[in-house]
Amino acid sequence: QRSAADFLPPDADDLDQLRGAAAGCRGCDLYRDATQTVFGDGSPDARALLLGEQPGDREDVAGEPFVGPAGRLLDRALAEAGISRDQTYLTNAVKHFKFVPPERGKRRLHKQPSAAEVAACKPWLVAELRVVRPEVVVLLGATAGKALYGSSFRVGDRRGTVFALPEIEGIEGLAVATVHPSSVLRADDRDAAYAAFVADLAVVAEVLA
Numbered sequence: 001q002r003s004a005a006d007f008l009p010p011d012a013d014d015l016d017q018l019r020g021a022a023a024g025c026r027g028c029d030l031y032r033d034a035t036q037t038v039f040g041d042g043s044p045d046a047r048a049l050l051l052g053e054q055p056g057d058r059e060d061v062a063g064e065p066f067v068g069p070a071g072r073l074l075d076r077a078l079a080e081a082g083i084s085r086d087q088t089y090l091t092n093a094v095k096h097f098k099f100v101p102p103e104r105g106k107r108r109l110h111k112q113p114s115a116a117e118v119a120a121c122k123p124w125l126v127a128e129l130r131v132v133r134p135e136v137v138v139l140l141g142a143t144a145g146k147a148l149y150g151s152s153f154r155v156g157d158r159r160g161t162v163f164a165l166p167e168i169e170g171i172e173g174l175a176v177a178t179v180h181p182s183s184v185l186r187a188d189d190r191d192a193a194y195a196a197f198v199a200d201l202a203v204v205a206e207v208l209a
C-alpha cells in the first residue's frame, strides 16, 4: 500500500525538514492534479493544533493552509474566542487539493478526499503531532475526526466537548471537535452557525487558559 510513509524522512524532528520532504510526496494520486503540497503552518511550540480537511483552491495556489474564505472566517472566530493565531498550528488531514475537473472558465470545486487518501496522508499528520505535541487538537469537521478516530466519528456527537486524543506513538493530549469553517459559510442560518462555531472554540480557549 502506497502512502506518505515512503516519503517521510527517518527521525524528522523539525517542521521545515518535514515540509521539504512533503513537497515531493507522491503517496497517493492527489499530487498529480494539484499545484503543490500544502503543509501545516505555525509554531512548533503551538499549544493548539487545528486540523482541517484539505487545502482549498486558494490554499493550493498560495501553498499555505487556511488563507481563503474559510481561513478568514476561522481567523475571525479564533479572535472572538480569545485564541491568538500564534498559539495555533494549522494543518489539514490531506495535504493536496482534490477537486472536480473545472468546466472552462469555472472555478475548481473542492471534492471530499476518500478514506484511502486520508489514510495515505496520515503519516504527515502523525509527524506534525510528534513535533508540535499540542495540548489540544481542534478537529475542524468530520474528515479531521475520522483521520484520528476512524470512520465511525461523528461531529454531532462530540462537538464542543473535550476528550482524549487516541493513542498514537505515545502522543498524549486532548481534542475538541467542531464543524468545518466552510460549513459555516454554507449554512442557511449563518449567524447561528457562526455563533455555535465560536462557542466550540471558546471550549478550546478554556482548555488553554
Ligand code: URA
Pocket: 052, 053, 054, 055, 056, 059, 064, 065, 066, 067, 068, 070, 071, 092, 182
Ligand atoms: N479548508 C480546509 O480544510 N483547509 C484549508 O486549508 C482551507 C480550507
Ligand code: SF4
Pocket: 003, 004, 022, 025, 026, 027, 028, 029, 030, 031, 037, 094, 095, 096, 117, 120, 121, 122, 124
Ligand atoms: Fe502525499 Fe498526502 Fe499529497 Fe497524497 S495527499 S500525495 S499522501 S501529501
